[in-house]
């Protein structure tokens with residue numbers, strides 16, 4: 372699955388390497404959504420068709436209907452996207468509990484290890500200017516921040532926009548401009564949890580447009596990582612988009628992000644750099660089906676975020692590069708359905724008798740092959756031997772997501788003095804993280 376993201380990293384690397392000798396290396400824009408599902412885009416079958424800019428991007432570019440993230444949760448997925456390596460290798464996993472998801476709440480002690488070579492580091496070496504806008508989620512302690520790992524600029528937050536907190540038991544999440552915080556969610560960057568109103572997406576759009584204008588006029592190659600998070604709970608949208616969709620606040624958030632995609636693509640064209648810019652759109656993990664009406668749609672696919680079924684890991688994906696990428700391919704899907712004992716959050720260790728699906732005749736993984744059948748018996752041996760061979764050669768990274776400590780929360784981030792927002796945290800008391808799902 373993660374081969375796809377490895378492939379993307381390779382494409383970037385090869386493009387940079389191959390074109391280095393020429394006059395103008397290509398620019399890169401990755402637009403990564405948060406918890407947006409495969410089925411949330413009109414082009415992927417969402418019936419309200421409220422994503423006109425993404426649908427146009429798909430028409431003009433290439434749709435990748437079988438694109439997978441490396442993990443069904445924010446942090447490990449993003450770590451894989453940035454490093455081109457699976458969470459087991461880049462350290463974004465836990466050994467506290469078998470098969471549990473793990474991520475980076477603000478009590479997490481770990482983060483992206485220095486030895487991981489991230490995409491912006493490769494590009495920086497090739498002369499690029501790199502900016503991340505939005506959610507980082509690869510560690511909130513300063514040594515893990517984007518500017519320590521290849522980015523030149525940052526506007527956004529190290530963690531999810533949960534809150535508001537009282538700054539006594541838990542500090543509000545800081546928002547950074549480059550290496551220093553410029554405020555905190557709910558205090559300086561408002562998210563009204565009653566109405567869902569927030570201007571954050573508009574800020575993220577404006578930051579992107581300003582960066583593109585500056586970089587286009589400078590003439591140097593650039594990489595923009597637009598990691599917006601309005602479709603992650605708590606959902607939000609700005610006033611002009613509130614109540615505008617047929618899908619509630621979630622749909623409003625999607626509409627505003629879609630508008631942002633349009634703004635960015637139009638800006639690239641207006642600046643005359645579109646034909647030298649590779650743009651890639653995707654999401655970090657599947658829609659949060661447990662959030663019900665506050666979650667998105669995974670189309671026909673089973674389950675969603677936090678599960679390794681199709682709905683958790685298969686992501687909407689569109690590549691766009693005028694005159695380089697030819698308009699792409701269609702979508703073929705059928706309605707999904709529930710399967711007793713499979714579509715469940717109960718944690719059953721199936722490693723002794725793994726579930727097998729025939730993704731040729733059953734691409735949605737709706738009908739697992741029964742272990743007593745000859746088809747299962749004929750195929751499982753070959754698969755298990757590949758697994759064993761893989762395990763023999765696997766070199767796991769040091770797990771970063773095992774230890775949590777209230778003292779490492781965002782109490783006094785860099786820049787807090789200037790704002791009078793340095794708060795006192797408790798003494799250090801590391802404990803094994805307890806993961807809820």
Ligand SMILES: [Ca+2]
Pocket residue numbers: 405406444445603655656
């Ligand atoms: Ca996510």
